[in-house]
Amino acid sequence: xxxxxxxxxxxxxxxxxxxxxxxxxxxxxxxxxxxxxxxxxxxxxxxxxxxxxxxxxxxxxxxxxxxxxxxxxxxxxxxxxxxxxxxxxxxxxxxxxxxxxxxxxxxxxxxxxxxxxxxxxxxxxxxxxxxxxxxxxxxxxxxxxxxxxxxxxxxxx
Amino acid sequence: xxxxxxxxxxxxxxxxxxxxxxxxxxxxxxxxxxxxxxxxxxxxxxxxxxxxxxxxxxxxxxxxxxxxxxxxxxxxxxxxxxxxxxxxxxxxxxxxxxxxxxxxxxxxxxxxxxxxxxxxxxxxxxxxxxxxxxxxxxxxxxxxxxxxxxxxxxxxx
DNA sequence: CCTACAGTGTTGATATGTCAACACGCACGG
DNA sequence: CCGTGCGTGTTGACATATCAACACTGTAGG
Numbered sequence: 001x002x003x004x005x006x007x008x009x010x011x012x013x014x015x016x017x018x019x020x021x022x023x024x025x026x027x028x029x030x031x032x033x034x035x036x037x038x039x040x041x042x043x044x045x046x047x048x049x050x051x052x053x054x055x056x057x058x059x060x061x062x063x064x065x066x067x068x069x070x071x072x073x074x075x076x077x078x079x080x081x082x083x084x085x086x087x088x089x090x091x092x093x094x095x096x097x098x099x100x101x102x103x104x105x106x107x108x109x110x111x112x113x114x115x116x117x118x119x120x121x122x123x124x125x126x127x128x129x130x131x132x133x134x135x136x137x138x139x140x141x142x143x144x145x146x147x148x149x150x151x152x153x154x155x156x157x
Numbered sequence: 158x159x160x161x162x163x164x165x166x167x168x169x170x171x172x173x174x175x176x177x178x179x180x181x182x183x184x185x186x187x188x189x190x191x192x193x194x195x196x197x198x199x200x201x202x203x204x205x206x207x208x209x210x211x212x213x214x215x216x217x218x219x220x221x222x223x224x225x226x227x228x229x230x231x232x233x234x235x236x237x238x239x240x241x242x243x244x245x246x247x248x249x250x251x252x253x254x255x256x257x258x259x260x261x262x263x264x265x266x267x268x269x270x271x272x273x274x275x276x277x278x279x280x281x282x283x284x285x286x287x288x289x290x291x292x293x294x295x296x297x298x299x300x301x302x303x304x305x306x307x308x309x310x311x312x313x314x
Numbered sequence: 315c316c317t318a319c320a321g322t323g324t325t326g327a328t329a330t331g332t333c334a335a336c337a338c339g340c341a342c343g344g
Numbered sequence: 345c346c347g348t349g350c351g352t353g354t355t356g357a358c359a360t361a362t363c364a365a366c367a368c369t370g371t372a373g374g
Contacts, residue, residue: 017282024298025285027305029212032189033234034309040362050362052330055186070352077190082331084354089329103340104352125174128182135307141181144304148184150292152191197332207332209360227322239361241324246359260370261322 035131042127047120052086053095054124057117060096060109069098069105077152192288199284204277209243210252211281214274217253217266226255226262234309 017025040051049057059075060067073083087107090096095113099106109117133141174182197208206214216232217224230240244264247253252270256263266274290298 015282016278017285020295020298020302021282021286021290024302024305025289027302027309028192028289030234031305031308035185037234037236050329073352077187077194079194079332080353081333081355085331088354100353121173125172125178128174129178132182132185132308133178136304138177140304141177143300145177145181145184147293147297147301147304148181148188151188151289152184201332207359230322236362237323238325238363242362243360245324257323 038131039124039127042130043120043124046123047116049116049120053090054117054120056083056086056090056107057095057109057113057120058124060107061114061117065109065114067107068101069107072107195288196281196284199287200277200281203280204273206273206277210247211274211277213240213243213247213264214252214266214270214277215281217264218271218274222266222271224264225258226264229264 036051043049043051043054055076056072059072069083069087070080072078073080076083078086087096087098090113091098094110095116097108097110099108136144193208200206200208200211212233213229216229226240226244227237229235230237233240235243244253244255247270248255251267252273254265254267256265293301
């Protein structure tokens with residue numbers, strides 16, 4: 001499926017990146033720094049929630065406020081350790097509670113957590129729109145999404 | 158320049174993200190998690206250098222091993238604090254040294270740093286190619302780069 | 315001279331992420 | 345019944361990132 005990439009490039013592991021390869025790599029990292037910083041700033045200053053807080057709360061509320069911890073890890077693409085630490089911190093702040101169930105742990109968003117995510121959603125949506133969506137036309141949005149999916153799962157496309 | 162984005166979307170700050178907007182946002186975060194993790198694993202297991210190590214060493218060696226600290230911050234899109242802490246750690250490990258100069262600080266890569274980055278470059282290049290470049294054709298690479306630049310600096314395009 | 319300001323960098327406290335090691339429960343084949 | 349894995353989660357040590365506050369230097373205006 002993935003066809004050859006760059007006529008000036010070489011797949012040999014010892015060949016340095018070509019100009020266009022470097023350009024894409026730097027553009028990727030830069031875009032990520034910029035976007036993450038901008039959205040996190042907007043949301044944090046308005047709601048007191050961090051990036052990882054929002055990610056977890058949104059996915060959990062999407063499925064009615066209760067999720068298997070492992071499912072969260074898979075959906076978010078996080079590893080178990082990271083998620084465990086993050087949930088511990090969020091539990092201490094009263095945003096979620098954890099319950100052992102058959103074959104794992106169930107994460108439930110508390111009422112306080114629901115309130116905070118409800119308050120954060122509009123700010124978050126506006127930030128995402130402003131920084132990620134608005135620079136593009138709807139056709140470009142779709143193309144970009146396809147490209148990103150290709151990165152996440154190159155074998156499935 | 159940035160034309161209207163999604164006919165089903167609404168710019169009103171209180172409107173939740175549309176399906177296509179959410180899809181792009183999740184695809185973005187997922188792609189980032191996946192790509193960062195894969196490349197960092199490859200490079201770290203082979204060279205002992207972390208993501209931020211590599212970012213700094215590559216940019217510094219690009220300009221003959223010596224850079225103004227502030228220039229590094231600008232190019233990488235990092236803030237001063239983050240860079241300062243990172244350089245402190247790298248200085249402790251003998252990868253760089255810092256020197257006060259007129260109006261700032263000069264960062265120089267040590268011989269040990271040069272050796273490590275030289276050893277890391279091929280591994281890093283191979284990882285970037287495999288995970289970021291190979292899923293795409295050369296035309297797609299160029300389109301993706303333009304899209305990323307648009308995110309970094311929406312006003313300039 | 316001197317004062318105020320902008321640019322640059324540091325520090326310490328805290329939040330977040332990673333790694334290696336361990337703990338536990340459950341299924342499967344002896 | 346007994347191992348032996350495998351999936352799932354936790355823990356502690358450490359690396360990295362962020363925030364608020366401070367320190368230094370040069371420089372422009374009085």
